[in-house]
Amino acid sequence: MTTNEARQRIEQLTAEINNHNQRYYQEASPVISDFEFDILLQELQHLELKYPEFAAADSPTQRVGGTIAREFKTVQHLTPMLSLSNTYSEAEIREFDQRVRKVTGDEVVYICELKYDGVAIGLRYRNGILVQAVTRGDGIQGDDVTANVKTIHSVPLRLKGDYPEEFEIRGEVFMPHKSFNELNAAKEEIGEPPFANPRNAAAGSLKLLDSSEVARRKLDCFLYFVIGDMPFDNHYDNLMKAREWGFNIPLFIRKCYRVEEIAEFIGEWNTARHDLPFDIDGVVIKVNSYPMQQVLGFTAKSPRWAIAYKFKAERVTTKLLDIVYQVGRTGAITPVAVLEPVQLAGTTVKRASLHNADIIAQLDVRIGDSVFVEKGGEIIPKIMGVDLSQRDPSAASVAYPAHCPECGAVLVRTPGESAWYCPDEDGCPPQIKGKLEHFISRKAMNIDSLGEGKTEILYDSGLVSNVADFYDLTYDQLLGLEKNYPSTAMVRQRTVKFREKTVENILSAIEKSKEVPFSRVLFALGIRFVGETVAKKLVAHFGSIENIANASTETLLEVDEIGVKIAGSLTEWFALEKHQNLLKRLEIAGVKLENTEPAAGNGDVLKGKSFVVSGVFSRFNREELKELIEKNGGKVSASVSSKTDFIVAGDQMGPSKLEKALKLGVRIISEDDFAEMLSSGTLPEKG
Numbered sequence: 001m002t003t004n005e006a007r008q009r010i011e012q013l014t015a016e017i018n019n020h021n022q023r024y025y026q027e028a029s030p031v032i033s034d035f036e037f038d039i040l041l042q043e044l045q046h047l048e049l050k051y052p053e054f055a056a057a058d059s060p061t062q063r064v065g066g067t068i069a070r071e072f073k074t075v076q077h078l079t080p081m082l083s084l085s086n087t088y089s090e091a092e093i094r095e096f097d098q099r100v101r102k103v104t105g106d107e108v109v110y111i112c113e114l115k116y117d118g119v120a121i122g123l124r125y126r127n128g129i130l131v132q133a134v135t136r137g138d139g140i141q142g143d144d145v146t147a148n149v150k151t152i153h154s155v156p157l158r159l160k161g162d163y164p165e166e167f168e169i170r171g172e173v174f175m176p177h178k179s180f181n182e183l184n185a186a187k188e189e190i191g192e193p194p195f196a197n198p199r200n201a202a203a204g205s206l207k208l209l210d211s212s213e214v215a216r217r218k219l220d221c222f223l224y225f226v227i228g229d230m231p232f233d234n235h236y237d238n239l240m241k242a243r244e245w246g247f248n249i250p251l252f253i254r255k256c257y258r259v260e261e262i263a264e265f266i267g268e269w270n271t272a273r274h275d276l277p278f279d280i281d282g283v284v285i286k287v288n289s290y291p292m293q294q295v296l297g298f299t300a301k302s303p304r305w306a307i308a309y310k311f312k313a314e315r316v317t318t319k320l321l322d323i324v325y326q327v328g329r330t331g332a333i334t335p336v337a338v339l340e341p342v343q344l345a346g347t348t349v350k351r352a353s354l355h356n357a358d359i360i361a362q363l364d365v366r367i368g369d370s371v372f373v374e375k376g377g378e379i380i381p382k383i384m385g386v387d388l389s390q391r392d393p394s395a396a397s398v399a400y401p402a403h404c405p406e407c408g409a410v411l412v413r414t415p416g417e418s419a420w421y422c423p424d425e426d427g428c429p430p431q432i433k434g435k436l437e438h439f440i441s442r443k444a445m446n447i448d449s450l451g452e453g454k455t456e457i458l459y460d461s462g463l464v465s466n467v468a469d470f471y472d473l474t475y476d477q478l479l480g481l482e483k484n485y486p487s488t489a490m491v492r493q494r495t496v497k498f499r500e501k502t503v504e505n506i507l508s509a510i511e512k513s514k515e516v517p518f519s520r521v522l523f524a525l526g527i528r529f530v531g532e533t534v535a536k537k538l539v540a541h542f543g544s545i546e547n548i549a550n551a552s553t554e555t556l557l558e559v560d561e562i563g564v565k566i567a568g569s570l571t572e573w574f575a576l577e578k579h580q581n582l583l584k585r586l587e588i589a590g591v592k593l594e595n596t597e598p599a600a601g602n603g604d605v606l607k608g609k610s611f612v613v614s615g616v617f618s619r620f621n622r623e624e625l626k627e628l629i630e631k632n633g634g635k636v637s638a639s640v641s642s643k644t645d646f647i648v649a650g651d652q653m654g655p656s657k658l659e660k661a662l663k664l665g666v667r668i669i670s671e672d673d674f675a676e677m678l679s680s681g682t683l684p685e686k687g
């Protein structure tokens with residue numbers, strides 16, 4: 001075959017297969033057998049492999065996958081992927097409407113849509129070709145799952161008509177019930193644990209590294225949001241246009257002019273959702289007009305021009321078989337109900353959280369009771385009550401254990417707190433392991449190569465019993481460690497082994513963790529009540545571990561958001577000699593125990609300068625930025641004027657501010673420029 005013949009054959013096969021796909025998927029009237037189809041496809045795959053330069057950007061071979069990724073590339077979102085504020089109450093929808101009308105006046109039009117229960121995805125198209133598909137991730141950056149998304153037949157690889165040159169469209173990848181049932185049946189057959197619900201299945205499938213495996217999962221995708229230079233100035237018209245370009249825009253969209261119509265839409269779907277071939281968990285209400293959306297703007301997390309109404313949880317009755325007690329990383333005991341398996345909202349429920357001793361007493365649940373179980377948005381279902389008419393008269397009240405189920409220590413309870421605790425934090429295995437796991441977790445020191453049970457192995461082998469021990473590990477100690485996990489009802493037997501590459505990765509991740517900023521180190525220490533936000537506040541205020549350790553309760557209480565509970569926990573933690581020793585060892589290891597970010601503030605770099613902060617930021621939040629400006633001697637004002645020196649602009653900066661700034665020649669800087677200004681201590685030239 002000559003090169004020219006190959007090119008022609010590839011074109012011919014591409015057109016032919018696309019045509020068969022169209023008949024099969026869109027028209028449900030195939031004209032050839034699956035076998036004949038496979039032969040055509042194989043021929044094309046074979047030719048494309050030999051002549052990749054002739055493979056079309058939208059070649060049908062991509063639908064069947066084949067690329068096997070080693071890992072997903074992390075990609076920054078061009079516009080942050082925000083979430084929506086949620087409500088379960090129609091009264092709050094009315095309040096939302098009133099808030100909106102106050103700003104927009106009465107001519108507002110709403111678009112009501114379904115809230116698809118899947119995985120958010122952003123698709124980027126350039127010149128009509130799908131170039132990138134990114135998961136939401138943390139909203140700022142996500143995973144590049146393009147090869148996987150290309151296997152979804154309803155996602156167009158090439159657009160039709162007069163689409164913009166470059167734009168993004170967002171939506172939800174989900175698994176229809178039919179695919180979900182098929183997948184779980186197949187899993188059960190090979191003895192693998194089934195997915196709990198279609199959302200987990202969709203999320204798990206999108207994260208598969210072998211795209212041909214994803215192709216077999218038969219995912220689907222609805223799109224509901226466009227970003228870019230669009231032909232219309234409103235959401236609805238652009239969605240309808242996007243449908244013409246070939247996108248799978250859902251049909252279940254309604255324009256509403258009055259809040260009563262929104263309530264009707266919600267009411268209808270609250271019933272009709274059970275007949276849909278996929279899961280929805282609510283309804284999304286959006287202000288249609290872009291200019292109005294812009295005026296309404298955003299909070300730090302979500303747009304003010306949209307709201308999600310979530311359907312109330314579904315409820316079933318089942319039998320309480322037992323209560324088991326789990327020990328967490330802080331020693332807190334969580335009672336968990338073991339239930340007779342029951343179907344609830346599309347999943348099999350076997351366990352439910354009982355939260356604490358008070359709840360057990362309040363519900364007065366007894367082993368053997370018939371209980372009402374509910375599942376709302378959360379993953380773990382809840383016991384809502386007992387069907388007393390079914391109670392066995394001989395059933396005894398639950399006696400809450402007095403001893404730790406893991407280490408036998410006598411449990412304690414601080415007055416005013418709901419949980420019982422195992423006080424033996426240095427002798428109780430799940431507490432020690434929990435602290436180690438927390439330390440290495442992504443939001444803390446991010447030593448991810450130690451995940452998946454590896455810390456447990458280090459603990460079991462006696463190498464690591466506190467977080468400072470990580471920094472003493474050597475190559476020779478780690479190489480060859482292994483552990484066999486016997487099979488359980490949920491997972492197959494497996495072996496975790498520390499091979500050369502694993503050990504190298506672990507040691508380099510530990511080394512890299514020495515660069516983690518102090519606020520995350522403070523969070524990683526796992527001091528009770530010191531979460532991410534509190535850690536950031538403490539660091540912004542005190543700057544170093546030494547200052548925090550030496551701070552009196554009064555000084556601690558001066559910090560925004562620090563109350564007596566947190567202050568008490570900090571004082572108690574630092575008072576212990578073993579913690580002082582731990583910090584010494586971390587310091588010697590080179591872990592950051594003071595702030596090196598440009599946040600310490602109390603200088604006067606910005607003296608006499610006036611700032612306006614506008615938009616959504618990724619590195620700081622808006623309040624932090626304002627605080628930093630003031631701490632460094634600058635002034636913050638709400639509106640742009642001739643006196644403004646700088647605007648720190650994030651994404652979605654208000655258009656009126658932008659216009660004014662441009663008119664007045666005010667310097668617009670990014671949050672990175674701002675951080676640079678603080679760390680270098682110099683102001684950029686005005687220009």
Ligand code: IVH
Binds near residue numbers: 225
């Ligand atoms: S709009 C800026 N519309 O719900 C707002 N989201 O908490 C963009 N979702 O992250 C989102 N159906 O994953 C929108 N019709 C719909 C939706 C929808 C489901 C998901 C989406 C989003 C989350 C909001």
